[in-house]
Amino acid sequence: MAANPIETAVRTGRLTRALIYAALLVFAVYYLLPLFVMMVNSFKELDEIRGGNMLALPELVTLAPWIKAWNQAQIGVQPTGLAPYFLNSIKMVVPAVVISTLLGALNGYVLTKWRFRGDTLVFALMLFACFIPFQIVLIPMARVLGFLGIAGTTWGLVLVHVVYGLGFTTLFFRNYYAAFPTELVKAAQIDGASFLRIFYRILLPSSGPIIVVTVIWQFTNIWNDFLFGASFSDFDSQPMTVALNNLVSSSTGVKEYNVHFAGAILAAIPTLLVYIVAGRYFVRGLMAGAVKG
Amino acid sequence: MSFLVVNDLEKRFGAVEVLKGIDISVPRGGFLVLVGPSGCGKSTLLNTIAGLETVTAGEILIDGVRVNELHPSKRDIAMVFQSYALYPNMNVAKNMSFGMEMRGVPKAERQQVVARVAAMLQIEDLLHRKPSQLSGGQRQRVAMGRALVRDPKIFLFDEPLSNLDAKLRVEMRTEIQKLHQRLGTTVVYVTHDQIEAMTLATVIAVLKDGVLQQVGSPAEIYNTPANIFVADFMGSPSMNLVPARLDRANGALVVSLKRADGSTTMLPLHEPSAAAEAFIGREVILGLRPESIDDAPVADADGAQRHPLEAHVEVTQPTGADTLAMIRLGGREVVARLRAETGARAGERRRFMVDMSKAVLFDPETEERL
Numbered sequence: 084m085a086a087n088p089i090e091t092a093v094r095t096g097r098l099t100r101a102l103i104y105a106a107l108l109v110f111a112v113y114y115l116l117p118l119f120v121m122m123v124n125s126f127k128e129l130d131e132i133r134g135g136n137m138l139a140l141p142e143l144v145t146l147a148p149w150i151k152a153w154n155q156a157q158i159g160v161q162p163t164g165l166a167p168y169f170l171n172s173i174k175m176v177v178p179a180v181v182i183s184t185l186l187g188a189l190n191g192y193v194l195t196k197w198r199f200r201g202d203t204l205v206f207a208l209m210l211f212a213c214f215i216p217f218q219i220v221l222i223p224m225a226r227v228l229g230f231l232g233i234a235g236t237t238w239g240l241v242l243v244h245v246v247y248g249l250g251f252t253t254l255f256f257r258n259y260y261a262a263f264p265t266e267l268v269k270a271a272q273i274d275g276a277s278f279l280r281i282f283y284r285i286l287l288p289s290s291g292p293i294i295v296v297t298v299i300w301q302f303t304n305i306w307n308d309f310l311f312g313a314s315f316s317d318f319d320s321q322p323m324t325v326a327l328n329n330l331v332s333s334s335t336g337v338k339e340y341n342v343h344f345a346g347a348i349l350a351a352i353p354t355l356l357v358y359i360v361a362g363r364y365f366v367r368g369l370m371a372g373a374v375k376g
Numbered sequence: 377m378s379f380l381v382v383n384d385l386e387k388r389f390g391a392v393e394v395l396k397g398i399d400i401s402v403p404r405g406g407f408l409v410l411v412g413p414s415g416c417g418k419s420t421l422l423n424t425i426a427g428l429e430t431v432t433a434g435e436i437l438i439d440g441v442r443v444n445e446l447h448p449s450k451r452d453i454a455m456v457f458q459s460y461a462l463y464p465n466m467n468v469a470k471n472m473s474f475g476m477e478m479r480g481v482p483k484a485e486r487q488q489v490v491a492r493v494a495a496m497l498q499i500e501d502l503l504h505r506k507p508s509q510l511s512g513g514q515r516q517r518v519a520m521g522r523a524l525v526r527d528p529k530i531f532l533f534d535e536p537l538s539n540l541d542a543k544l545r546v547e548m549r550t551e552i553q554k555l556h557q558r559l560g561t562t563v564v565y566v567t568h569d570q571i572e573a574m575t576l577a578t579v580i581a582v583l584k585d586g587v588l589q590q591v592g593s594p595a596e597i598y599n600t601p602a603n604i605f606v607a608d609f610m611g612s613p614s615m616n617l618v619p620a621r622l623d624r625a626n627g628a629l630v631v632s633l634k635r636a637d638g639s640t641t642m643l644p645l646h647e648p649s650a651a652a653e654a655f656i657g658r659e660v661i662l663g664l665r666p667e668s669i670d671d672a673p674v675a676d677a678d679g680a681q682r683h684p685l686e687a688h689v690e691v692t693q694p695t696g697a698d699t700l701a702m703i704r705l706g707g708r709e710v711v712a713r714l715r716a717e718t719g720a721r722a723g724e725r726r727r728f729m730v731d732m733s734k735a736v737l738f739d740p741e742t743e744e745r746l
Contacts, residue, residue: 173722274475
């Protein structure tokens with residue numbers, strides 16, 4: 084490997100390098116510690132947690148807290164565990180991510196390749212959506228959902244998240260497609276491809292990196308959302324985040340920390356998976372087009 | 377009959393007039409080159425012919441049919457773009473057959489046509505590569521192949537060679553010329569390179585600021601430029617433009633050049649135009665191509681039209697094929713194209729022969745040719 088050194092802008096000495104790694108290590112431990120505490124305690128009996136050290140490894144490994152969190156714990160009035168709410172979240176996140184990503188891509192395509200009078204104003208207004216605080220739209224959104232007759236349903240939540248995510252997805256795709264050569268669109272026009280055909284035969288196949296970025300961004304945001312979930316869902320459409328809150332902050336009975344930890348990890352698993360599977364494209368996608376090459 | 381007709385074409389982007397009343401017609405099988413400095417509207421003109429831009433006024437006819445309202449795909453044209461515009465996600469064969477696929481050509485026929493064109497351009501081994509795996513010259517070939525599979529009424533080229541290095545550019549220029557001779561298809565070709573224009577065209581249209589300056593054969597454009605802009609733009613090195621006075625001496629028209637020492641040199645005009653008569657006794661601009669001035673002895677058959685004068689040589693620039701000499705004439709620095717083996721040295725006074733048979737005169741105010 085000596086013949087092929089890693090490309091770097093700054094050459095550093097051995098000592099500097101050691102210091103850098105030491106600092107990185109401290110930060111890594113600092114950020115991983117909470118996860119570690121959650122992990123070890125979720126495999127302990129409740130008595131062991133009460134009696135002992137939070138940082139210690141479990142003396143007796145048990146899966147009971149996980150099973151309980153998944154399908155036995157009392158949430159609200161029913162002892163259903165988190166499982167049905169997990170499914171609710173999936174049913175909400177998948178369509179919301181797919182629809183908002185596709186619409187964002189279409190918006191980006193139109194705003195860069197089929198420009199019209201006032202397109203920059205439209206884009207500026209869409210960008211505005213990225214800066215509107217969630218709380219401001221709660222009441223108008225509740226009225227809209229009621230008007231459409233989808234208040235308290237999963238589809239209602241999908242609509243809310245699509246509308247809220249559109250600003251971001253449009254921004255991502257517009258900036259990506261701005262660097263996409265317009266001559267390709269012209270060539271396809273001469274070849275006789277229609278508006279949509281150009282989109283899905285020429286632009287979409289070249290959009291891999293930005294699709295990954297958008298999907299990760301949207302998936303994490305929508306999955307982790309609590310406010311919209313708590314405001315616009317019913318008992319049968321509550322997402323995971325709301326159910327987790329109900330589990331952890333229930334004021335009756337004993338506080339089952341081991342179950343709470345297990346539940347919190349369960350709630351975090353999908354976003355973690357998305358990061359692990361697609362994460363390496365994330366950084367690459369964010370940097371795409373920043374440097375010509 | 378004209379195959380492509382552009383009739384009083386105007387194009388405005390908002391308040392900006394990009395094309396101002398363009399009139400051009402090209403016969404079937406002609407090779408029209410649109411040439412001009414950047415921003416002159418030549419690419420816009422090509423895009424309106426392609427249908428990628430709408431026109432504000434005027435009309436475009438291809439093979440007698442008005443195409444103003446036709447979608448680009450319905451005009452039966454094929455275009456080669458400056459950036460080649462190859463679809464990055466498709467391999468070469470797909471790139472070439474995409475248009476046919478859109479037109480609903482059966483798969484077997486598509487493959488056959490691609491194979492035939494690939495053989496013609498010698499790109500058979502590249503058919504399964506992606507554009508990113510091709511060199512600049514190969515991409516250029518593929519872009520031409522994509523246009524050729526269509527067998528269109530008109531080929532449109534938008535500065536197709538400007539991204540290639542100098543050697544490859546000359547090669548591809550010859551290639552395009554051969555293809556044109558072989559296929560006989562009408563071509564419209566945009567370039568800012570006047571050498572490409574001269575070598576390829578059967579008709580050249582020179583544009584500046586959206587106004588058509590002159591349309592004509594390469595020889596017409598070169599020998600009788602319509603105005604000072606065309607004279608200066610076409611030809612390398614460009615035409616020498618020297619302020620002078622038109623006089624009558626011994627019954628013939630002569631151009632008098634003021635020399636640095638206060639004397640005048642008189643050069644007789646051959647076949648002066650009728651318009652020139654009105655300028656007797658007035659200032660004019662004399663246009664002389666560099667090759668009209670040399671230092672060869674007066675032994676040629678057309679010696680009668682060559683007139684001697686003495687001038688100071690400022691620098692010489694050997695190019696290999698010939699030597700360019702900057703000489704002082706009429707208060708201006710003037711380029712003379714001399715033989716490669718010329719004895720001219722910088723700093724000396726030397727005797728030159730001026731061939732007045734191709735001299736042109738311009739009105740200094742309107743800049744139009746007399």
